[in-house]
Amino acid sequence: MPGFELFGSAERKEVHDVLETGVLMRYGFDGMRNSHWKAKELESELSNVLQSDYVQLVSSGTAAVSVALAAAGVGAGDEVIMPTFTFVASFEAIMMLGAIPVLVDIDDTLALSPKAVEEAITPKTKAIMIVQMCGSMGDMSALQDISKRHDLLLIEDACQAIGGSYQGKPLGSIGDLGCFSFDFVKTVTCGEGGAVITSNKNYYTHADHYSDHGHDHIGLDRGVETHPFLGYNFRISELHAAVGLAQVRRLPEFLSIQKANHNILRTALSEIPEVTFRTVPDGGVESYAFLSFFLPDLELARKASKSLKEAGVDGCFHYYDNNWHYVRKWEHLKELKSLYPIAAEVKTGLEYLKTKTFVKSDHYIGRNISCLIKLSWTEAEVKERAKKMVKAIKDTLIVA
Numbered sequence: 001m002p003g004f005e006l007f008g009s010a011e012r013k014e015v016h017d018v019l020e021t022g023v024l025m026r027y028g029f030d031g032m033r034n035s036h037w038k039a040k041e042l043e044s045e046l047s048n049v050l051q052s053d054y055v056q057l058v059s060s061g062t063a064a065v066s067v068a069l070a071a072a073g074v075g076a077g078d079e080v081i082m083p084t085f086t087f088v089a090s091f092e093a094i095m096m097l098g099a100i101p102v103l104v105d106i107d108d109t110l111a112l113s114p115k116a117v118e119e120a121i122t123p124k125t126k127a128i129m130i131v132q133m134c135g136s137m138g139d140m141s142a143l144q145d146i147s148k149r150h151d152l153l154l155i156e157d158a159c160q161a162i163g164g165s166y167q168g169k170p171l172g173s174i175g176d177l178g179c180f181s182f183d184f185v186k187t188v189t190c191g192e193g194g195a196v197i198t199s200n201k202n203y204y205t206h207a208d209h210y211s212d213h214g215h216d217h218i219g220l221d222r223g224v225e226t227h228p229f230l231g232y233n234f235r236i237s238e239l240h241a242a243v244g245l246a247q248v249r250r251l252p253e254f255l256s257i258q259k260a261n262h263n264i265l266r267t268a269l270s271e272i273p274e275v276t277f278r279t280v281p282d283g284g285v286e287s288y289a290f291l292s293f294f295l296p297d298l299e300l301a302r303k304a305s306k307s308l309k310e311a312g313v314d315g316c317f318h319y320y321d322n323n324w325h326y327v328r329k330w331e332h333l334k335e336l337k338s339l340y341p342i343a344a345e346v347k348t349g350l351e352y353l354k355t356k357t358f359v360k361s362d363h364y365i366g367r368n369i370s371c372l373i374k375l376s377w378t379e380a381e382v383k384e385r386a387k388k389m390v391k392a393i394k395d396t397l398i399v400a
């Protein structure tokens with residue numbers, strides 16, 4: 001990732017189709033659109049790729065999470081369990097619905113710890129949301145088991161994991177609903193966009209209506225269609241869908257490049273005894289969008305991250321010190337810095353964050369470095385990079 005590195009004639013052709021007709025809206029305008037339905041085509045491609053009965057495109061990955069939760073009836077005062085290591089979008093999307101994000105520890109998979117999830121369940125819990133950060137997953141079987149036993153929804157945020165799988169099933173298609181992002185840096189990009197996938201027809205119908213002001217989409221003029229329930233505008237445009245359509249058709253090509261590049265870097269780092277890798281559960285296949293590894297302790301990880309930067313190795317993240325992806329720096333959430341009043345039950349529901357510590361998450365994220373795997377590197381560039389990484393990390397360990 002990201003897919004924009006390889007933009008070419010396929011993307012241009014799809015966008016050109018849309019500009020030729022001038023129909024930028026995904027619904028209606030049947031007479032004008034010269035049979036171009038880019039959003040519909042992209043939904044059908046994704047349905048094949050993700051082996052999922054229903055796909056609803058939306059305007060972003062963040063919107064996908066809100067729409068998925070809303071489609072399954074999660075709202076005011078409901079608790080949604082989510083990991084401490086993710087992207088700020090996770091709690092934003094939950095709070096937009098008046099629901100309460102309940103943050104719990106991750107484990108050595110860098111995803112939700114099933115044990116921590118089980119301990120966090122209360123009578124208010126409605127959903128467990130696993131986030132498949134950096135292209136890999138947690139113990140999906142254990143999470144499925146917990147969600148069944150407690151009658152909870154299992155939602156997958158697979159925004160960074162398109163192309164990964166678990167026991168033969170694409171990530172995103174395992175829980176009740178799966179969410180994807182096609183924003184400007186994702187493996188498949190269309191600028192801004194996202195998708196909700198599900199095999200539940202009701203959830204799909206809800207997502208379809210909810211993401212377009214509650215429209216029933218029965219094919220009448222928009223002024224005549226009815227609104228079975230309240231909705232919002234989370235639509236994707238035809239222009240964005242056109243780019244995504246070209247990109248998703250190239251996914252096999254992108255994945256094989258990611259895998260090859262990942263393999264070269266991982267093999268090189270395996271020479272260093274102090275370096276260990278993120279655990280991938282049995283039956284799991286990563287999307288290889290990142291290479292995630294551990295140093296022996298926090299200070300060594302900090303130093304290694306610094307030496308990697310100094311050696312000119314870009315795209316490696318020590319998330320412990322990052323503002324976007326880890327609970328430690330989410331002051332705006334902990335202090336509830338909202339532009340507008342927040343419901344009392346959400347305020348109360350988030351009190352725990354002022355004092356709660358996440359010792360296990362600190363242990364794993366503190367030692368972790370995750371490096372983005374790019375699509376545009378030549379083989380020589382990856383090999384050069386591998387050498388620089390090994391040297392930078394070894395130098396760090398020797399000095400220590």
Ligand SMILES: *Cc1c(COP(=O)(O)O)cnc(C)c1O
Pocket residue numbers: 059060061062063086087089090131132133157159160181182183192193194
């Ligand atoms: C990118 C991302 C999102 C949000 O997607 P946007 O399309 O940028 O709104 C949500 N979750 C994860 C894990 C992401 O990486």
